[in-house]
Amino acid sequence: MDAAVRELSYSQAIQEAMAIAMEADERVILMGEDIGVYGGAFQVTGDLVERFGPDRVMDTPISELGGAGVAVGAAVTGLRPIFEFQFSDFATLGMEQIVNQAAKMRFMLGGEVSVPVVMRFPAGSGTGAAAQHSQSLEAWLAHVPGLKVIQPATPHDVKGMLLAAVADPDPVMIFEHKLLYKMKGPVPEGHYTVPIGKAEVRREGRDLTIVATSIMVHKALEAAETLAGEGIDIEVIDLRTIRPIDRETVIESVKKTSRLMCVYEAVKTLGIGAEISAMIAESEAFDYLDAPIVRLGGAETPIPYNPELEKAAVPQVPGIVAAARDLAKGVR
Amino acid sequence: MATAKKAAEQSNLPFAYTQYSHEQLRDVLRKMYLIRRFEEGAEDSYMRGLIHGTMHLSIGQEASAMGICMPLTDEDQITSTHRGHGHSIAKGADVKKMFAEFFGKTTGYCKGRGGSMHIADVSKGNLGANGIVAGGIPIAVGAALSAKRLGNGKVVVSFFGDGANNEGAFHESLNMASIWKLPVIFVCENNGYGMSTSTARSTAVANIADRAAAYSMPGVIVDGNNFSEVAEASHAAIERARAGEGPTLIESKTYRYRGHSKSDRNRYRTKEEIEDWMTNRDPITLFETELKEFGVIDDKGIEAIREDVAREIAEGIEFAKEGPMPEISDLAQFVYTEEVA
Structure with a gap:
């Protein structure tokens, strides 16, 4: 029996994917700046804090480097963090942990660990936010072996690819264009995945x-x-x-x-x-x-x-x- | 047994002698020798061209590594630094597999992919040395977050040097650990120099432990060359962490005899300064003297330890030499987690 398909916005699809992942697995936590009661700068996490509580929908201080590193450390030791950079531009502040640590840790340790962290990056121009809040930096990260980098374009795909990312043992970077957040499209209910690495x-x-x-x-x-x-x-x-x-x-x-x-x-x-x-x-x-x-x-x-x-x-x-x-x- | 311990506590013996058995204390001495001889053996192998790249030796800092790790269990975790051989051995690593890693062999801890700067032993809770100054500090906080969330009772120690105290990652990490009351202990091994730049020239506060006040956690200064003093501070910080009271910053003041790395021409400190530390404040000599004074060991016992350690080091180097090199065709292995069939 096929799951019912509804019209959801891209940001609703992300939120639904995160909720499904958190329901299914206690180890999944959300981390980021103002993702709790504020609901995230783009309201992607929305009211999830009410459902899962502040211990699993964690507001971090404005500390992108440290925050990304905490997510990496937590991923290596048994949690499944989904870390939101408030704007993809702020990846510049977290690059050390993404590039030197998350991407290389498994390799440097000869396969003794995996780093199942998901990082989300609201990206792109068109919001009038000017030069430091509008960049598309995905190619920077795609240059780094050890990372997987995805750019889902539809509500259907972002839900399925985020669920694939959470299940992935390696670090997955999701670039979400901010102008897509309000775009609506058909999204099946329940759990499904869209494979990473398939056009x-x-x-x-x-x-x-x-x-x-x-x-x-x-x-x-x-x-x-x-x-x-x-x-x-x-x-x-x-x-x-x-x-x-x-x-x-x-x-x-x-x-x-x-x-x-x-x-x-x-x-x-x-x-x-x-x-x-x-x-x-x-x-x-x-x-x-x-x-x-x-x-x-x-x-x-x-x-x-x-x-x-x-x-x-x-x-x-x-x-x-x-x-x-x-x-x-x-x-x- | 309980009464004996109580009697010891009431005496004026240093902490370690009230806390650990004579056998445990002798083992601490043995491990301090193991760290030193390991690093001497690695240095010698490097000079003879058996090890390439570079390495950062912690000779002179052995009491710090041992004092911090002594109260930890095998389940507790650490993150370490580029100067991390001592931490690794103190946390229980096998010198055979460490030498093999330095020799680039598949029998090494990282199967030859990491080398000296990325030594890890996940089975003993060592999450890895790190080539980036302060790189391991946020990772330790993340591990402590896991421990708290999973309720597994683990504590995490993050080792770093004085140079790391001026990195943003240090400050961001201490702040987060404090606001979330995480079971993590920040251990700054202050050996006086970040590469060539002295802490006096690089750091605005007199003591790195002073930074703790900014993050509402205890800041403790210890003589890093005094095993018992380090172990006492570590013990207290671990108890506090396990009790859910949050992090502690320990500043372990110590000294490295060797240069920063193999490229160091030693132009930033005097011969006299180095000799003074080696002659008057050597952590192994100090500990030996104390052990003899309290009747834990005699000269014969010390000699036996030295011989035993020399044998273990020689065996380790042989093991490393014999191990296979990685296959070139396996270059891309471990970049991603392999598909499980």
Whole structure:
């Protein structure tokens, strides 16, 4: 019997996943700044403190480095912490514990321990919060062996991937675009998982592959619908996980369409698009390419405050439409 | 037995002599020798090219490691530092597997992946040395959070050096441990220098234990070269932690005879200073003198310990030499937890 499916927002889906994990396993605790009675800066934890109490929904001091380290230490010794960075930008304050400790501890100790910690990072621009509260830093963490890095794009996926992350024995970093929090979509009730490391073809097409992450998946789908009216048939892949990358899905798609475009919000240079492009260049799909690969990423600037500048700093639907049209038609 | 203990408590004997049996005290001496000879053996192997990389020796700090670990059980946990060989042995590690790790062998504690700076022995509660100054402190607080939440009665000791007291992780960790009343003991082994920079030049307070006041916990200063004094402070802090009363900061004032690491040219301290510590304040010499004074051991007994330790070290080095190197094809092993079939 299939579980009932309701419409939930992305943030409700996260909250439901955390509640299910906590119900199922006493060892699961939530940690973060103002996640208790305040409900989290983006109301993701909401009223969970009333249900599970302050010992399991722990407000931490504003101590990202120490807090992340406490989560790591607790994970190694028997708990299953889900640690919320209030903004992904604050990962900069916790990097030591994420990169030097969480990612490497199992390796350094020759496999004697696992570090089953989940860290959540509200990320991305579009909220007018300017340069220090709007970044997309996922590629930083994806550069570190030992971590798994995911960017679920839908309410369905974020619930299933968070539940997969809690069950995962290794550290999983979840980047959640803040503009997705209010987005609604179908979410099954109860427990289910969406595997880490598997991309999803969101729209099948013949003329061009767009590999997108997080909120850019939705922008790419919108662009694809527009171009469908012009007879251009675009395949949209939601990468979902950026470490480990699902090579097979991307390579197979490019072999089919012979054209590749990468769309992501993080700064374009040295981002996930570079990795996907290099991966195709190194693969058998290279021989199938009919045109150079195109990357659309964030501008080489900090995120500005002014709303028009802010929009201009990251890919938007009209830009994706124009670039995809050019690529599909071979105009360079 | 109870009356004997009471009589000892009423006497003016130092703490350790009221708390531990003669056999236990002799074993403490043995372990202090084991730490020193282990490090001398590691240094010698390094000089002969058998060990690569670098290492940070704690020769001169043996009483501190032993005094802190003596009241701990095998279930209690520690986090350690780059200068962590002594902590590891004091917590019960086998020198064979430590040497094997230094030699990069699969028979080592970390199967050759960690080396000197990441020595761990999870089976004895050593969650690992750490290459990052203050890196282990928040991890210890997390382990203490687990202990409290799981109600398993464990306490956690976080060892760190004086250099770590100026890292943000130190301050954030002490604060969290205090507000949550966690069973953790912060042990600063102040050997006077963070690499080359003296605590006088690096640290605004006279004593690192003074920092405890800012986090509403007891701050205790001990002579880190006096085993009994260290053990007494550790004992009290552990009792407090087990009783749910929260953390303690212990500052163990000590000295390292060797340089910071193998690159040290020793330009920041005088020969006289080093010789003074070695001659007048050596923790093993002091402890031996005391043990003889209280009739715990005689010269013959000491000689027997030295010979026994020399044999164990020689066997350890042989064990390390014989162990297999990791397969190159296993390079990516342990990056992620393997799928269980």
